[in-house]
Amino acid sequence: xxxxxxxxxxxxxxxxxxxxxxxxxxxxxxxxxxxxxxxxxxxxxxxxxxxxxxxxxxxxxxxxxxxxxxxxxxxxxxxxxxxxxxxxxxxxxxxxxxxxxxxxxxxxxxxxxxxxxxxxxxxxxxxxxxxxxxxxxxxxxxxxxxxxxxxxxxxxxxxxxxxxxxxxxxxxxxxxxxxxxxxxxxxxxxxxxxxxxxxxxxxxxxxxxxxxxxxxxxxxxxxxxxxxxxxxxxxxxxxxxxxxxxxxxxxxxxxxxxxxxxxxxxxxxxxxxxxxxxxxxxxxxxxxxxxxxxxxxxxxxxxxxxxxxxxxxxxxxxxxxxxxxxxxxxxxxxxxxxxxxxxxxxxxxxxxxxxxxxxxxxxxxxxxxxxxxxxxxxxxxxxxxxxxxxxxxxxxxxxxxxxxxxxxxxxxxxxxxxxxxxxxxxxxxxxxxxxxxxxxxxxxxxxxxxxxxxxxxxxxxxxxxxxxxxxxxxxxxxxxxxxxxxxxxxxxxxxxxxxxxxxxxxxxxxxxxxxxxxxxxxxxxxxxxxxxxxxxxxxxxxxxxxxxxxxxxxxxxxxxxxxxxxxxxxxxxxxxxxxxxxxxxxxxxxxxxxxxxxxxxxxxxxxxxxxxxxxxxxxxxxxxxxxxxxxxxxxxxxxxxxxxxxxxxxxxxxxxxxxxxxxxxxxxxxxxxxxxxxxxxxxxxxxxxxxxxxxxxxxxxxxxxxxxxxxxxxxxxxxxxxxxxxxxxxxxxxxxxxxxxxxxxxxxxxxxxxxxxxxxxxxxxxxxxxxxxxxxxxxxxxxxxxxx
Amino acid sequence: xxxxxxxxxxxxxxxxxxxxxxxxxxxxxxxxxxxxxxxxxxxxxxxxxxxxxxxxxxxxxxxxxxxxxxxxxxxxxxxxxxxxxxxxxxxxxxxxxxxxxxxxxxxxxxxxxxxxxxxxxxxxxxxxxxxxxxxxxxxxxxxxxxxxxxxxxxxxxxxx
Ligand code: FES
Ligand code: FES
Numbered sequence: 001x002x003x004x005x006x007x008x009x010x011x012x013x014x015x016x017x018x019x020x021x022x023x024x025x026x027x028x029x030x031x032x033x034x035x036x037x038x039x040x041x042x043x044x045x046x047x048x049x050x051x052x053x054x055x056x057x058x059x060x061x062x063x064x065x066x067x068x069x070x071x072x073x074x075x076x077x078x079x080x081x082x083x084x085x086x087x088x089x090x091x092x093x094x095x096x097x098x099x100x101x102x103x104x105x106x107x108x109x110x111x112x113x114x115x116x117x118x119x120x121x122x123x124x125x126x127x128x129x130x131x132x133x134x135x136x137x138x139x140x141x142x143x144x145x146x147x148x149x150x151x152x153x154x155x156x157x158x159x160x161x162x163x164x165x166x167x168x169x170x171x172x173x174x175x176x177x178x179x180x181x182x183x184x185x186x187x188x189x190x191x192x193x194x195x196x197x198x199x200x201x202x203x204x205x206x207x208x209x210x211x212x213x214x215x216x217x218x219x220x221x222x223x224x225x226x227x228x229x230x231x232x233x234x235x236x237x238x239x240x241x242x243x244x245x246x247x248x249x250x251x252x253x254x255x256x257x258x259x260x261x262x263x264x265x266x267x268x269x270x271x272x273x274x275x276x277x278x279x280x281x282x283x284x285x286x287x288x289x290x291x292x293x294x295x296x297x298x299x300x301x302x303x304x305x306x307x308x309x310x311x312x313x314x315x316x317x318x319x320x321x322x323x324x325x326x327x328x329x330x331x332x333x334x335x336x337x338x339x340x341x342x343x344x345x346x347x348x349x350x351x352x353x354x355x356x357x358x359x360x361x362x363x364x365x366x367x368x369x370x371x372x373x374x375x376x377x378x379x380x381x382x383x384x385x386x387x388x389x390x391x392x393x394x395x396x397x398x399x400x401x402x403x404x405x406x407x408x409x410x411x412x413x414x415x416x417x418x419x420x421x422x423x424x425x426x427x428x429x430x431x432x433x434x435x436x437x438x439x440x441x442x443x444x445x446x447x448x449x450x451x452x453x454x455x456x457x458x459x460x461x462x463x464x465x466x467x468x469x470x471x472x473x474x475x476x477x478x479x480x481x482x483x484x485x486x487x488x489x490x491x492x493x494x495x496x497x498x499x500x501x502x503x504x505x506x507x508x509x510x511x512x513x514x515x516x517x518x519x520x521x522x523x524x525x526x527x528x529x530x531x532x533x534x535x536x537x538x539x540x541x542x543x544x545x546x547x548x549x550x551x552x553x554x555x556x557x558x559x560x561x562x563x564x565x566x567x568x569x570x571x572x573x574x575x576x577x578x579x580x581x582x583x584x585x586x587x588x589x590x591x592x593x594x595x596x597x598x599x600x601x602x603x604x605x606x607x608x609x610x611x612x613x614x615x616x617x618x619x620x621x622x623x624x625x626x627x628x629x630x631x632x633x634x635x636x637x638x639x640x641x642x643x644x645x646x647x648x649x650x651x652x653x654x655x656x657x658x659x660x661x662x663x664x665x666x667x668x669x670x671x672x673x674x675x676x677x678x679x680x681x682x683x684x685x686x687x688x689x690x691x692x693x694x695x696x697x698x699x700x701x702x703x704x705x706x707x708x709x710x711x712x713x714x715x716x717x718x719x720x721x722x723x724x725x726x727x728x729x730x731x732x733x734x735x736x737x738x739x740x741x742x743x744x745x746x747x748x749x750x751x752x753x754x755x756x757x758x759x760x761x762x763x764x765x766x767x768x769x770x771x772x773x774x775x776x777x778x779x780x781x782x783x784x785x786x787x788x
Numbered sequence: 789x790x791x792x793x794x795x796x797x798x799x800x801x802x803x804x805x806x807x808x809x810x811x812x813x814x815x816x817x818x819x820x821x822x823x824x825x826x827x828x829x830x831x832x833x834x835x836x837x838x839x840x841x842x843x844x845x846x847x848x849x850x851x852x853x854x855x856x857x858x859x860x861x862x863x864x865x866x867x868x869x870x871x872x873x874x875x876x877x878x879x880x881x882x883x884x885x886x887x888x889x890x891x892x893x894x895x896x897x898x899x900x901x902x903x904x905x906x907x908x909x910x911x912x913x914x915x916x917x918x919x920x921x922x923x924x925x926x927x928x929x930x931x932x933x934x935x936x937x938x939x940x941x942x943x944x945x946x947x948x
Contacts, residue, residue: 014887017887018890019875020822025888195888198825248886249922672882678925704832713913
């Protein structure tokens with residue numbers, strides 16, 4: 001196999017359509033006789049619906065229908081299920097349109113169908129709902145207190161699950177015998193994903209075939225099909241086609257099956273015409289699944305030689321008002337299992353309580369559980385280093401799992417297959433010019449400049465696998481991936497993949513792999529995804545799985561095609577199969593390159609089947625299903641350098657250095673892009689973004705005016721590099737990189753800000769490290785300092 | 789009411805509701821779906837187009853008030869098959885991922901480079917602060933704009 005394309009920074013094949021305005025997003029699709037739906041949403045976080053009067057809305061010109069929850073219930077439309085079960089998990093029903101009560105602001109109480117979107121919106125305002133408003137709770141710690149408002153009658157105390165991992169007795173013993181321990185109370189702030197493309201869904205029911213087509217903003221069309229057909233609508237799975245065309249960013253928020261998708265499907269069948277829904281941004285804020293939101297106490301123990309000996313964690317995880325698809329897995333198996341990070345930590349115990357509150361459901365958001373774990377661990381490691389008066393890089397290095405210790409079994413279930421943490425750290429330190437940086441910091445402090453340096457020597461586990469293991473942990477899904485490679489008579493190649501691209505550039509990266517392996521050009525390869533009627537069955541894209549899992553399925557299918565071609569070539573060349581080799585698009589007799597036949601000729605012969613092996617089926621295509629042996633474990637070192645301005649509390653990121661190891665890079669341009677975007681999102685959690693609820697569980701940060709997405713001028717350019725430690729268990733050795741930046745950067749930035757604040761005697765501030773919070777902490781600290 | 793708007797050199801005369809937004813006119817009446825809607829509140833920049841040469845957020849302009857104007861959308865940026873240098877820059881420097889914000893960025897960049905053909909990184913970042921991108925972290929968008937600016941100034945483009 002010649003590697004003409006693998007590893008090269010090739011410009012993306014998909015870009016020409018995006019830069020010329022020819023993308024095809026759900027909202028760009030218009031069907032004949034299309035109608036529109038607008039949702040009537042509860043303005044209250046917790047209220048009983050006493051009555052709904054739809055007369056005025058129905059009488060409004062252009063209105064087709066007003067649908068209520070009871071009608072859909074009577075029609076047999078079920079609850080939207082949870083896809084990951086834990087022992088004792090409480091799973092109250094979650095209906096597309098609530099029937100009895102609103103349990104979070106923005107929950108749908110009625111759906112208005114009209115001839116056009118303006119009319120639907122007008123009529124939605126005419127639906128009269130009488131509510132009996134109750135007190136509500138948004139904070140997970142408060143929701144656990146006695147007397148807190150209850151979200152579901154069948155989840156007493158608002159607890160949906162209690163989960164733990166690790167050896168409690170051993171961990172307690174480690175703390176009892178520790179030379180030093182530290183304790184941190186941490187709030188992992190709630191985030192709102194805010195993909196720039198709002199969610200959208202368009203349903204089209206075909207009366208003749210009784211088939212539904214759902215165009216929707218999904219990261220995993222087959223998961224949508226399975227859940228919606230089998231569990232919600234109660235229709236045969238083969239009667240629902242899900243098409244997820246160009247999708248404008250997901251970050252987790254487009255994994256889940258949302259009420260609006262169910263409503264458009266139901267309404268489309270009822271009225272025998274297409275029904276479309278587009279989220280307004282205000283709806284995105286209120287109803288796209290949120291991320292993070294933990295209240296945690298973490299403790300770290302070291303022995304007299306500064307070796308970490310124990311980590312103890314207690315977390316209340318806010319699940320919101322309902323459990324969505326992956327929600328129970330996020331603060332448990334994607335969180336507690338990551339708490340060893342890159343460190344030899346012999347004893348870990350983690351206890352998590354999943355808490356219902358009157359807020360938007362919380363589920364996977366870029367990194368899903370792993371950013372929460374990494375923030376906690378990297379923050380407390382830096383905190384301990386400060387306590388020990390050790391350099392944070394030194395303390396980390398001292399505790400790293402050594403390169404000779406792999407495979408490494410952590411005390412929290414994961415077994416790391418490969419890793420080499422010091423070179424990434426050293427590289428980042430060199431890029432930062434660390435010694436000088438510390439000198440500059442010391443010098444600055446003398447002159448009233450407050451510079452901080454923050455580390456995150458993270459590890460992440462992605463490409464969730466193998467299926468049997470995730471199944472035993474509660475997943476109600478497989479986690480393999482599929483691919484179908486079809487070669488046309490002209491030698492052009494179509495690759496159908498179960499992975500879904502919503503910005504990741506699969507059409508390019510996947511084509512690079514295939515073009516190399518078949519010896520064809522990038523233009524000869526078309527990557528097809530996002531349509532259940534075209535692709536083989538697949539599980540979609542989340543958890544950085546397309547690189548390690550999706551491409552592996554493609555490699556396997558391509559191998560099958562090459563092997564079949566070899567049989568045809570042997571026949572044509574009158575040679576033995578084992579005497580042939582496939583090199584740069586040609587099958588040739590080993591040692592005599594003049595006896596050769598091209599892949600294109602083989603493709604043609606496979607379809608003509610004129611001069612053909614007697615025992616071979618015609619055609620040239622193969623499918624493959626790949627179930628990985630393990631997760632993959634990318635890692636790296638991120639260093640943030642910030643300056644805090646004490647007069648205003650403002651933070652500026654002066655430099656951001658990242659060295660990541662995702663194994664061999666299929667396309668460095670795309671890898672870098674993923675890292676950049678991830679850093680921005682993670683840094684924004686540390687500094688800007690915060691979903692804030694008031695005491696009535698009203699979302700205060702409900703628009704771009706109050707919720708601070710980073711802008712171009714909020715961030716610097718990033719200095720990034722990499723090391724390469726291949727994964728030993730997948731064919732390309734690749735590891736995921738979609739989430740790493742976001743997992744690493746929050747802690748790096750938070751550590752940097754806390755480092756900058758050290759001269760004020762401030763030991764720890766929670767995120768977001770916004771100007772008011774910092775300014776106030778400095779104000780509170782300064783008199784205390786002066787008094788010393 | 790009747791409204792006539794010249795979009796990318798072509799006249800569109802349509803009978804519309806008074807409250808129709810320019811972005812809806814472009815997408816639904818003219819069938820030009822390259823201009824995207826990310827917020828409808830003038831905050832994300834996805835809907836940026838040029839109105840008589842000025843970058844505006846078409847979600848907060850009434851189609852009625854654009855009557856008689858000339859609008860350029862992303863579909864009108866390339867000359868036939870020849871990409872505009874800004875489009876080239878975004879492609880060359882991987883200035884987009886999901887592509888949803890991209891048309892808005894391209895149009896905002898037209899104005900930015902018209903006003904300042906040789907912007908510094910800071911000036912680029914400030915100049916584009918009205919547009920959100922959730923995917924790229926802006927790093928490569930800055931590079932894309934620098935590429936375009938150099939090309940439009942007629943300079944040779946340095947390789948990385
Ligand atoms: S859609 Fe116009 S600025 Fe967001
Ligand atoms: S490329 Fe996705 S929002 Fe900018």
